Structure formats: C-alpha cells, structure tokens
Amino acid sequence: MPTEFTTPAVILNEPQLAENIGAVARAMANFGLRDLRLVRPRDGWPQDRAWASASGASWPLDGALVFDRLEDAIADLQVVLATTARPRELRLPVMTPREAAGDLYAAAAAGRATGLLYGGERAGLETRDISLCQGVVTIPVDEKFRSLNLGQAVVVTAYEWGVAVLDGPPETFAKNLAAPAGQEALQGLYGHLEGELLAAGFFHPPEKTPGMINNLRAIFARASLSDQEVSTLRGVITALSKGRGKVLEKLAAKRAREKP
Amino acid sequence: MPTEFTTPAVILNEPQLAENIGAVARAMANFGLRDLRLVRPRDGWPQDRAWASASGASWPLDGALVFDRLEDAIADLQVVLATTARPRELRLPVMTPREAAGDLYAAAAAGRATGLLYGGERAGLETRDISLCQGVVTIPVDEKFRSLNLGQAVVVTAYEWGVAVLDGPPETFAKNLAAPAGQEALQGLYGHLEGELLAAGFFHPPEKTPGMINNLRAIFARASLSDQEVSTLRGVITALSKGRGKVLEKLAAKRAREKP
Numbered sequence: 001m002p003t004e005f006t007t008p009a010v011i012l013n014e015p016q017l018a019e020n021i022g023a024v025a026r027a028m029a030n031f032g033l034r035d036l037r038l039v040r041p042r043d044g045w046p047q048d049r050a051w052a053s054a055s056g057a058s059w060p061l062d063g064a065l066v067f068d069r070l071e072d073a074i075a076d077l078q079v080v081l082a083t084t085a086r087p088r089e090l091r092l093p094v095m096t097p098r099e100a101a102g103d104l105y106a107a108a109a110a111g112r113a114t115g116l117l118y119g120g121e122r123a124g125l126e127t128r129d130i131s132l133c134q135g136v137v138t139i140p141v142d143e144k145f146r147s148l149n150l151g152q153a154v155v156v157t158a159y160e161w162g163v164a165v166l167d168g169p170p171e172t173f174a175k176n177l178a179a180p181a182g183q184e185a186l187q188g189l190y191g192h193l194e195g196e197l198l199a200a201g202f203f204h205p206p207e208k209t210p211g212m213i214n215n216l217r218a219i220f221a222r223a224s225l226s227d228q229e230v231s232t233l234r235g236v237i238t239a240l241s242k243g244r245g246k247v248l249e250k251l252a253a254k255r256a257r258e259k260p
Numbered sequence: 261m262p263t264e265f266t267t268p269a270v271i272l273n274e275p276q277l278a279e280n281i282g283a284v285a286r287a288m289a290n291f292g293l294r295d296l297r298l299v300r301p302r303d304g305w306p307q308d309r310a311w312a313s314a315s316g317a318s319w320p321l322d323g324a325l326v327f328d329r330l331e332d333a334i335a336d337l338q339v340v341l342a343t344t345a346r347p348r349e350l351r352l353p354v355m356t357p358r359e360a361a362g363d364l365y366a367a368a369a370a371g372r373a374t375g376l377l378y379g380g381e382r383a384g385l386e387t388r389d390i391s392l393c394q395g396v397v398t399i400p401v402d403e404k405f406r407s408l409n410l411g412q413a414v415v416v417t418a419y420e421w422g423v424a425v426l427d428g429p430p431e432t433f434a435k436n437l438a439a440p441a442g443q444e445a446l447q448g449l450y451g452h453l454e455g456e457l458l459a460a461g462f463f464h465p466p467e468k469t470p471g472m473i474n475n476l477r478a479i480f481a482r483a484s485l486s487d488q489e490v491s492t493l494r495g496v497i498t499a500l501s502k503g504r505g506k507v508l509e510k511l512a513a514k515r516a517r518e519k520p
Binding site for chain 2: 023026027029030031032055056057096097098139140141142144145146147148149151152155156159162163166
C-alpha cells in the first residue's frame, strides 16, 4: 500500500450558495479531502461567505479551481463518479457510497486520479453531466424525503472515503488494473465519434440527438478504456468514416456514369 | 425481523442555531428518523428559521419535544449513545458510526427504545452528559480538522442507521438480549447511590466529586442493567447504607457506654 496517494477531487457543478460551498469544504477537511473544483458557481468566486461557513477549513477554498465547463474540470481525472439521488436512464454502474469509496480508494491506491461530482442545489446533475462519468453514487435516502442538502451529500460520501482509507486497501487493490484513459482523451473520442455520426446523418430524429449522445458516451465512460484503446477506437472511427466517404464517392461516380 | 420498530430518537443538548436544528431535521428525514428532542435550545422553541432550513422536512420539527433537563429527555429510552469527537476519560464503549448503527438496530429490532445524543455547536457534550449514556459514537474525522458541523454529525450517524436498516438485521439480533432498564430507572439508581455515598463521606476531596460521580455512572450505564438488576442494586445500596447506619449506631452506643 502506498503511503501517499491522491485523494478524490470534489467537483461542484453550478453550486448556488457560498454557504454550501463552505460546508462542503468543511466536510472535505473532516475526512482528508483537499482538491475542490467549482464549475460556474452562480455568485462568482471567491465569496467571503464560503470562508465564513467553513469554520476554519479554509484550505480547500484557498486552493479551489474554477471552470467554465465541466469537461475541463474533470479533464485530468481518470475515474469520476457522479453523486445523484435520481435513478437515470443511463447505463452506468450505480454504487452505494460505501462501494464507491472502495472503488475510488482502489483506483487512488493504484495511482489513478479520481473525483466525485455533485450537482447544484436546485437542479442537481443533468443526464449530460452524468454521461461524462464512469459511474453513479446513490445515497440510500428514505423515499419519503429524498432531497439531500449539498453539504450533507458531500459529507456522507467523504465520510465513506475516510472509512475506506482507515479500513486499509480493499481487495480489488491487488488486481492488476489497466490504467484508464483520462477524461480529456475520452472527450476527444466522444467529439470525434459524434462529429462523424452527425456528418453521416446518424442522429435522427434531431430532437433525440442529446439523449442518443448521452447513451453513447455512457457506454465508453463505463468501459474503463485505456489510452491505447481510445487510440484504437479513434482509428476505427476514422476507418469507418473514410470508408463511408469512399462508398459515397463510388456511388456518386456510378450515378455520374449512368447519367448520359 | 419485525416490520415495525421504533427508530432512534435524536436528542440535541443545548443546540444554538435554529438553522442547524432544521438541518438536523432534514438529515433525519433523509434516513427515516422522526423523533427529535431538544434540551434547552438557546433561542427558545419553536423558531421559524428551523422550518426554513429543513427544506420541507417539517415533521421532526412539528413533533419535537423540548426539555429542561437531559435526564428527562432520555428518561424513557433504554439505549442512548453519545456522539462526540473527543476521547473521554469515561470507561464507556467507543463505537464507530457503523458499529453504533448495528447496535442500535439490534436493540430497536428487539423492541428497545433507543437514542442518539449530540452536543451543542460550541461546547459539545460535557462528561456529565456522556456519563448518562450506554456508549460513545466517534466519527472518524481527520486529525487535522476534527470540528464537525452539528447537522453533518447527525447526517453521518443517521446515514449509517439507514444503511443498517437496508442491510437487514445484524447478527446480534439473534441473541437473546436481556431487556435493559430505562434511563429513568438508572437515574433513580444513580441518585440513590450518590446520596448514600455523599452521606457516607465517600466523595473526597470535594472538588473531585463530579468526576467520581461520572465514572461511577459510566460503570452502570454500560452494564446494560435490567430492571430486576437495578432493583437488586438498590437493595444492595439500602442494605449497605443501613448496615453502615447500624454500625454507626453501635459505635455511638459503645462510646456512650465507655464515657462515664
């Protein structure tokens, strides 16, 4: 077991209240997390009220990075799990906080960069955001009252991370995990594939395009693709799309010949 | 496994901020807890701000009971665990939130009335408060930042309760647990014992009296005494103290005889 490993980043997507960002920082500090990332915080950044509500847990706030796009906030991470209470259509693995902590700890102990993603207070996470992740963490809340406060969602998952570290390396740690590609490489793959599919007229009817894209991304997101596999798949896309181009050229040539 | 059992009461001792009481209610509702008890809330009760911060989880607040004394707030409970981050001198069992949830669930499933006690935001719990409990729950926080927000302490322990219920009855459920006495019976025992010890000049030096009392209470608090055992012990105290009285009478009579 390595004595040093990278703790999961906490990514807040469109957080609204600075008080809640402070509460998140405090919960992170309680369980040894440090790397806070904010995507489009509603009221801008920095906000004094965040520091006030962190009760002295200032270091995650001092070092917080701000991003315009979720894609950029997770670009350097290899395993990102989305925390959401809502069951989703996406075919991504759904984990309990305990299972997620075990998986993240195994990944971190194997040298992977990991993250936990949380949605804003009002809207939570969109399917599009979740489709960028490798899995979903669902906190087992009572059906009568499912609405978890942002800080409380973070404290439950951070607590399980802390317990996982205290309990020591999980059994999966011994597995020879293939190094998964980073999110940036995955996003390159998505863009390549979606661009070619758009050109090929794959997305039909147009109003279903976002859902089709999300479902496609989830397939690759959960597959733990290595960098080599991402390269291979991009080669496949290139081959298929160029092949299609050649077919189209041949068809056009044929029609040209048939017309007098 | 019984389909119905009594969920643990959440007892807040001297809570300060109504917002935190609301956050506690929300965390309770997230994990199926209902029975909220407040001991000397600083700003009185009810407080509109509690309902505002509960985000719709109003029923624990609507039904909250207010007490002047912690002893009264827990009088009807048979197993009470104190949540505190600080290691204490008291010889009470110290549990993780997971172990505590398992114990509470086993007790609840066996028909016991249970509770979780939390201190106020500033002072936490006094040793005197903890000595009234059957055990201590310590949330494994990072040593660099131990200060847990009240609502976050409640959500971690409530979450573990919810997971314990979802996981089903623990192995200890099968044990033939002897029904422990309620706190009211225990408090009667403590009062009886301490009164007699005071009369006997046991507490010496006087400034150590509170600590000596706390340590004595903890012995009986953790022993899971049944009602029958409490009665037996009270009989023991009566016998000992009356016996001592008789000895004193005899000594006095002897001295009277010796003095001319």
